[in-house]
Amino acid sequence: MSDKTKSTQDYFDAPILTDQLPPKEKRTKLLQALLDMDPDLSFDDPLENDMILNMGPSHPATHGVLRILLRLDGETIVSAMPELGYLHRGYEKIAENETYHEFITHTDRLDYLQPVHNNVGYILAVEKLLGIEAPPRAQYIRTLLAELARISSHLVGFGVMAMDVGAMTLLLWCFREREKIHDIFDLVVGARFTTSFTRIGGIAQDITDEGLAAIRAFTDQFLARLDEGERLLNRNRIFFDRCRNVGVISAEDALAIGLTGPNLRGSGIPLDLRRDNPYLIYDQLDFDVITENEGDSLARYFVRLREMKESVKMVYQCLEKLPVGPVHAHEPKKVLPRKERIYTRMEELIHDFMIVNHGVNPPSGEVYHAIESSKGQLGFHIVSRGEGHPWRLKIRSPSFCNLQALPMLLKGHLLSDILAVLGSLDPVMGEADK
Amino acid sequence: MGLESALGEGYLTTQLDALVGWARKNSLWPMPMGLSCCAIELMSAGDPRHDISRFGMEVMRFSPRQSDVMIVAGTVTYKMAHVVRKIYDQMAEPRWVIAMGACASSGGMFRSYSVVQGIDQFLPVDVFTAGCPPRPENLFNALIKLQEIVQQSSVLDYRNSNEPIIVS
Amino acid sequence: MNNVLQQTVDSLRARFGDAVEEVREFRDDVIVVVGRSAIVDVATWLRDNETCPFPLCEDVFGIDAWTRKQRFEVNYHFFSLTCKQRIHLKVRVEENDPSVPSITGVYPGAGWYERETFDMYGITFPGHRDLRRSYMPEDFEYHPLRKDYPLMGIPGALPLPKRG
Numbered sequence: 217m218s219d220k221t222k223s224t225q226d227y228f229d230a231p232i233l234t235d236q237l238p239p240k241e242k243r244t245k246l247l248q249a250l251l252d253m254d255p256d257l258s259f260d261d262p263l264e265n266d267m268i269l270n271m272g273p274s275h276p277a278t279h280g281v282l283r284i285l286l287r288l289d290g291e292t293i294v295s296a297m298p299e300l301g302y303l304h305r306g307y308e309k310i311a312e313n314e315t316y317h318e319f320i321t322h323t324d325r326l327d328y329l330q331p332v333h334n335n336v337g338y339i340l341a342v343e344k345l346l347g348i349e350a351p352p353r354a355q356y357i358r359t360l361l362a363e364l365a366r367i368s369s370h371l372v373g374f375g376v377m378a379m380d381v382g383a384m385t386l387l388l389w390c391f392r393e394r395e396k397i398h399d400i401f402d403l404v405v406g407a408r409f410t411t412s413f414t415r416i417g418g419i420a421q422d423i424t425d426e427g428l429a430a431i432r433a434f435t436d437q438f439l440a441r442l443d444e445g446e447r448l449l450n451r452n453r454i455f456f457d458r459c460r461n462v463g464v465i466s467a468e469d470a471l472a473i474g475l476t477g478p479n480l481r482g483s484g485i486p487l488d489l490r491r492d493n494p495y496l497i498y499d500q501l502d503f504d505v506i507t508e509n510e511g512d513s514l515a516r517y518f519v520r521l522r523e524m525k526e527s528v529k530m531v532y533q534c535l536e537k538l539p540v541g542p543v544h545a546h547e548p549k550k551v552l553p554r555k556e557r558i559y560t561r562m563e564e565l566i567h568d569f570m571i572v573n574h575g576v577n578p579p580s581g582e583v584y585h586a587i588e589s590s591k592g593q594l595g596f597h598i599v600s601r602g603e604g605h606p607w608r609l610k611i612r613s614p615s616f617c618n619l620q621a622l623p624m625l626l627k628g629h630l631l632s633d634i635l636a637v638l639g640s641l642d643p644v645m646g647e648a649d650k
Numbered sequence: 651m652g653l654e655s656a657l658g659e660g661y662l663t664t665q666l667d668a669l670v671g672w673a674r675k676n677s678l679w680p681m682p683m684g685l686s687c688c689a690i691e692l693m694s695a696g697d698p699r700h701d702i703s704r705f706g707m708e709v710m711r712f713s714p715r716q717s718d719v720m721i722v723a724g725t726v727t728y729k730m731a732h733v734v735r736k737i738y739d740q741m742a743e744p745r746w747v748i749a750m751g752a753c754a755s756s757g758g759m760f761r762s763y764s765v766v767q768g769i770d771q772f773l774p775v776d777v778f779t780a781g782c783p784p785r786p787e788n789l790f791n792a793l794i795k796l797q798e799i800v801q802q803s804s805v806l807d808y809r810n811s812n813e814p815i816i817v818s
Numbered sequence: 819m820n821n822v823l824q825q826t827v828d829s830l831r832a833r834f835g836d837a838v839e840e841v842r843e844f845r846d847d848v849i850v851v852v853g854r855s856a857i858v859d860v861a862t863w864l865r866d867n868e869t870c871p872f873p874l875c876e877d878v879f880g881i882d883a884w885t886r887k888q889r890f891e892v893n894y895h896f897f898s899l900t901c902k903q904r905i906h907l908k909v910r911v912e913e914n915d916p917s918v919p920s921i922t923g924v925y926p927g928a929g930w931y932e933r934e935t936f937d938m939y940g941i942t943f944p945g946h947r948d949l950r951r952s953y954m955p956e957d958f959e960y961h962p963l964r965k966d967y968p969l970m971g972i973p974g975a976l977p978l979p980k981r982g
């Protein structure tokens with residue numbers, strides 16, 4: 217009888233060839249039970265066994281190239297382990313090999329959602345090392361653009377978080393607003409978002425009236441647009457249910473694990489370096505430090521939302537108070553001279569040559585300067601040995617430290633809550649991995 | 651044989667190539683391999699203003715199995731290169747690669763120990779896009795160039811030895 | 819140096835004596851060099867003292883000073899929320915014994931920073947529960963931020979997939 221003509225019954229009737237099976241001690245429980253025709257076969261609860269799930273590094277919800285290893289019990293997260301380094305670009309090593317001016321462009325790419333903050337933070341550290349200060353107009357313009365950048369960064373945080381929990385519309389609306397900010401940067405700085413705007417002792421170029429008008433036009437309409445977006449979410453049951461009481465962290469834990477920025481303020485600790493350790497002209501501006509007490513994803517979302525409104529307030533104040541005057545400090549040996557003067561004057565040509573070729577040669581010593589970026593405390597520690605390039609430059613990146621809280625925040629939640637938690641932490645991997 | 655000889659040598663296959671190429675080029679599904687800053691511009695490309703769907707390409711798939719073209723947007727480190735390659739290997743043929751930005755094309759401004767100096771060291775690249783980051787318009791430029799490549803590809807051998815194109 | 823920090827430094831000196839090796843000031847930043855064995859006690863005291871507690875550990879990082887004696891330095895930044903001050907501690911270690919007791923017991927947030935320092939400089943932190951590399955792959959042999967590691971890396975140290 218060939219195989220084709222065998223009926224199903226034949227298969228059932230055929231004797232089991234035990235010699236082709238694995239020996240008794242090697243058989244699985246299921247196989248043995250089948251052989252014994254044991255009707256009371258029972259298994260242990262499969263959910264008792266943990267499962268390891270790998271998330272990332274290429275996953276739409278991990279904000280770049282974060283990888284998280286999860287130990288799951290059913291759908292509940294037993295433990296989570298983030299793994300970094302997929303975007304480690306060696307910034308600190310690069311900095312040791314470049315002059316202080318050259319590294320400005322690199323700072324753009326640290327937290328690429330808000331390059332101006334990185335520019336400002338870095339340049340303030342360098343200026344502190346050199347012991348110089350930019351003139352008031354430059355300070356105001358830096359503040360102005362930094363606050364705009366904060367809005368654009370929070371917009372992404374806002375939109376992406378909404379998208380992660382299922383509200384796609386908001387992301388598109390946020391990007392519409394971001395485009396307008398990009399246009400402003402295009403006009404004022406000359407690049408959409410890799411701004412490289414600051415220079416030692418000043419800024420790349422003065423802001424024109426056209427630029428100021430564009431900023432004013434943007435801010436005038438922004439609050440209404442934000443309100444529209446807010447209305448989509450703030451009374452949305454689905455959004456609330458997914459974010460409330462998810463990823464809760466108490467004030468003590470948040471401080472101990474080293475959260476900063478909106479994430480820390482979401483737990484009720486009013487630490488804001490703009491107020492507590494003022495730099496630029498923040499001590500002359502009137503703004504509130506936003507805090508929420510719940511410490512969950514929703515609280516962090518509300519902190520960001522309300523911070524955008526504070527930023528708008530600050531932009532208006534800067535526009536109002538913007539003084540006239542130079543935008544470069546008068547420090548010929550440290551500040552790059554203007555191009556038009558290089559071509560016509562001897563001294564400027566020499567200074568330009570010296571600064572470009574040998575760098576600014578700050579005194580030896582070490583300084584640390586931190587600013588409040590939209591992600592948290594962004595600090596630069598520079599060790600100088602009197603050479604044109606830093607001996608060591610350490611970047612204290614807020615996202616790196618905020619991510620450290622992830623295992624704590626995720627523990628005990630469901631798999632789908634990762635999105636709400638990650639979205640509310642708002643990490644940027646370019647900065648976390650350096 | 652009847653039809654072939656009546657219509658001339660290779661007529662059918664070239665016509666089929668043209669038809670399939672046309673169909674393929676207008677329904678490219680990108681796999682956004684967003685790694686760093688360039689990924690933000692990639693997202694901008696999909697925003698209401700730039701609207702990538704005008705090119706039939708808005709169907710961003712995060713699953714390699716469903717996509718035709720991988721847009722490598724950002725800095726590829728040695729650690730990530732293995733992942734990128736693995737994802738590329740999972741894509742079904744025909745598949746194409748766009749290197750978006752200076753970093754993906756050549757390592758860009760990162761001359762350092764951990765950054766791969768150009769993804770063409772481990773991936774076949776079809777279009778290199780200049781810029782740091784390339785503006786969304788330049789990405790579209792790259793996509794249109796890629797559409798031309800796809801149009802010219804043949805059914806049987808889709809990668810008919812095209813030199814990579816550089817757009818700027 | 820302002821009053822609060824001066825007071826803190828004075829108390830540190832009084833309490834830990836010789837363990838406070840040096841106090842430096844540059845552009846208003848105060849750097850306190852402490853002995854390796856005292857770092858955990860100093861950190862605990864800084865966190866818990868009454869006058870000016872420093873509950874936030876902002877940063878831990880290494881420096882390769884490239885000197886024959888005491889080549890590596892481990893640095894700590896602490897921030898005080900109540901008096902809005904920052905203090906910078908520094909511990910120097912020898913090249914042939916680069917290890918500093920971990921302060922993760924005092925500041926859990928220092929955990930990843932110490933991992934990063936280990937990754938970049940090869941400085942170990944006894945007492946750290948999970949001291950792995952944080953950025954580079956696990957099987958990478960070098961410590962890239964050491965001054966003797968070239969900027970462009972050592973060819974072949976990090977493998978690439980085949981182009982195929």
Ligand code: SF4
Nearest residue numbers: 687688751752753782
């Ligand atoms: S090319 Fe420029 S913008 Fe793009 S990833 Fe590289 S550094 Fe970032």
